[in-house]
Amino acid sequence: MARVEELLRAEKDGTISFGDYTLASKTKLDNFEFEGDLYKVKTFAEITKLERNGMFVYESVPGSAVENFKATDMGVAFKISAPEDVHFTVELQPESEYEVVVGKTSAGTMKTNLSGKLSVSVELGGDDSTEVKIVKK
Numbered sequence: 001m002a003r004v005e006e007l008l009r010a011e012k013d014g015t016i017s018f019g020d021y022t023l024a025s026k027t028k029l030d031n032f033e034f035e036g037d038l039y040k041v042k043t044f045a046e047i048t049k050l051e052r053n054g055m056f057v058y059e060s061v062p063g064s065a066v067e068n069f070k071a072t073d074m075g076v077a078f079k080i081s082a083p084e085d086v087h088f089t090v091e092l093q094p095e096s097e098y099e100v101v102v103g104k105t106s107a108g109t110m111k112t113n114l115s116g117k118l119s120v121s122v123e124l125g126g127d128d129s130t131e132v133k134i135v136k137k
Contacts, residue, residue, distance in 0.1 A: 021063035081129035
């Protein structure tokens, strides 16, 4: 089972990992400092949510485990695990186009809304995991 035992941890490669979809009840970790920012994670079987400095970064339904999450001006990249198909939303640049790649397959170009949110559904199951890359066009 994929999970981040600490709920939120800094990785040696400059990324973060977070989330534990095996938890039966909502659990949170607040005020996690990473590269000058404060992060907060809420996670359990039904939802995983990440905030940076009080602002939305990531949310999945149902809950997920995210490893090696890296956000830049050009997009995001991470590995996602969940016990079933998952729908996630990430915060990016408003009204911008992004190429979405799940595993090694392009899911095409998607445009963020006025607030910069982009939503993607990924087919997973049985604790499967896959790489996700969302790159600005």
